[in-house]
Amino acid sequence: MSKIDITQLVRPMVREIAPYRSARDDFEDFEAQKVFLDANENPYKSIANRYPDPLQCKLKRTLAKIKGVEANQILLGNGSDEVLDLVFRAFCEPGQDEVILLPPTYGMYTVLAQLNNVKVNTVPLNESFQLDLEGIMKQVNGNTKVIFVCSPNNPTGNSIPLEQIQNLLNQFSGLVVVDEAYVDFSTKGSAVRFLDDYPHLMICQTFSKAYGLAGIRLGMGIADSKIIDYFNKIKPPYNVNVLTQKMAFNSFNDQHTTKEHVKELLAERQKLEKELLNIDFVNKIYPSDANFLLIQVDNASKRYDQLLSLDIVVRNRSSLLGCENTLRITVGTPQENIRLINACKTIK
Numbered sequence: 108m109s110k111i112d113i114t115q116l117v118r119p120m121v122r123e124i125a126p127y128r129s130a131r132d133d134f135e136d137f138e139a140q141k142v143f144l145d146a147n148e149n150p151y152k153s154i155a156n157r158y159p160d161p162l163q164c165k166l167k168r169t170l171a172k173i174k175g176v177e178a179n180q181i182l183l184g185n186g187s188d189e190v191l192d193l194v195f196r197a198f199c200e201p202g203q204d205e206v207i208l209l210p211p212t213y214g215m216y217t218v219l220a221q222l223n224n225v226k227v228n229t230v231p232l233n234e235s236f237q238l239d240l241e242g243i244m245k246q247v248n249g250n251t252k253v254i255f256v257c258s259p260n261n262p263t264g265n266s267i268p269l270e271q272i273q274n275l276l277n278q279f280s281g282l283v284v285v286d287e288a289y290v291d292f293s294t295k296g297s298a299v300r301f302l303d304d305y306p307h308l309m310i311c312q313t314f315s316k317a318y319g320l321a322g323i324r325l326g327m328g329i330a331d332s333k334i335i336d337y338f339n340k341i342k343p344p345y346n347v348n349v350l351t352q353k354m355a356f357n358s359f360n361d362q363h364t365t366k367e368h369v370k371e372l373l374a375e376r377q378k379l380e381k382e383l384l385n386i387d388f389v390n391k392i393y394p395s396d397a398n399f400l401l402i403q404v405d406n407a408s409k410r411y412d413q414l415l416s417l418d419i420v421v422r423n424r425s426s427l428l429g430c431e432n433t434l435r436i437t438v439g440t441p442q443e444n445i446r447l448i449n450a451c452k453t454i455k
């Protein structure tokens with residue numbers, strides 16, 4: 108397949124729109140010795156009296172090094188949920204364009220599609236929760252703009268092999284969004300390696316999981332710089348606040364702590380898996396590349412209620428396609444995991 112002209116996939120309105128120019132687009136460097144009277148801010152200093160850098164340049168320079176991409180290939184958002192929403196806004200004409208989702212998967216894709224009035228077509232993952240490539244290609248029509256692939260997948264925990272993602276990229280000429288929210292827990296690697304060869308690939312990652320920063324709301328899109336330029340044009344100008352940028356910057360410069368946490372959580376996941384296998388009401392534990400386990404039990408709502416009565420909150424995922432009687436359990440601290448196991452041993 109010849110290289111795809113990604114600009115042809117972008118909504119005409121997005122191609123043509125003139126972006127809002129904020130004062131901070133003109134002058135961002137507050138370390139410069141200037142008198143800033145351009146943005147109607149309050150001059151009295153606090154940690155956040157100035158507007159944030161709309162393009163988060165300092166943060167992106169650090170991130171680019173960590174991720175092995177250029178800073179202009181990165182989009183930052185108020186959580187990756189905002190990044191995903193921008194995908195719909197940039198690529199899908201409401202009431203006309205369509206997307207393909209692969210259930211069981213992350214619920215926000217459907218919500219965002221509905222919110223943007225974009226039709227959803229679904230192609231279930233197969234019984235091993237892998238891509239049904241033939242089924243997907245049968246669903247593609249002239250209005251199919253985006254396919255969302257979640258790897259490692261939420262709620263099932265498994266990765267989609269990179270070769271499968273490459274096969275999809277070779278066959279589908281719309282935008283392929285690979286949501287890698289849990290990639291830092293996986294040994295299978297990131298689809299970032301395909302970016303140079305496939306301009307219709309976009310990768311989403313988040314700082315909510317492995318980085319332990321769910322509360323600051325920071326998500327990331329990585330793609331061809333042409334795509335990122337469009338996103339920069341349509342995103343809210345100050346979508347990542349000063350406090351978030353500061354805290355994320357500090358965290359990225361301390362990769363060691365993140366790596367240690369990930370290592371510990373993976374070891375805990377393995378322990379948890381072993382312990383859960385000995386619990387009578389657990390029928391099956393699905394293989395996981397993430398910081399959670401999907402387990403199949405005898406009666407999910409009963410077990411959910413029993414655990415809740417012991418102050419342990421898990422997620423009942425039984426309503427999702429192919430997930431009857433399943434619970435999704437996040438790996439906690441060693442003490443929390445012991446409490447979970449003891450609770451499982453107690454309930455009858």
Ligand SMILES: *Cc1c(COP(=O)(O)O)cnc(C)c1O
Pocket residue numbers: 185186187188189213257260261286288312313314315321324325326
């Ligand atoms: C948790 C999760 C997200 C959410 O990311 P935020 O950056 O917190 O918005 C995105 N995708 C998947 C698959 C997730 O599980």
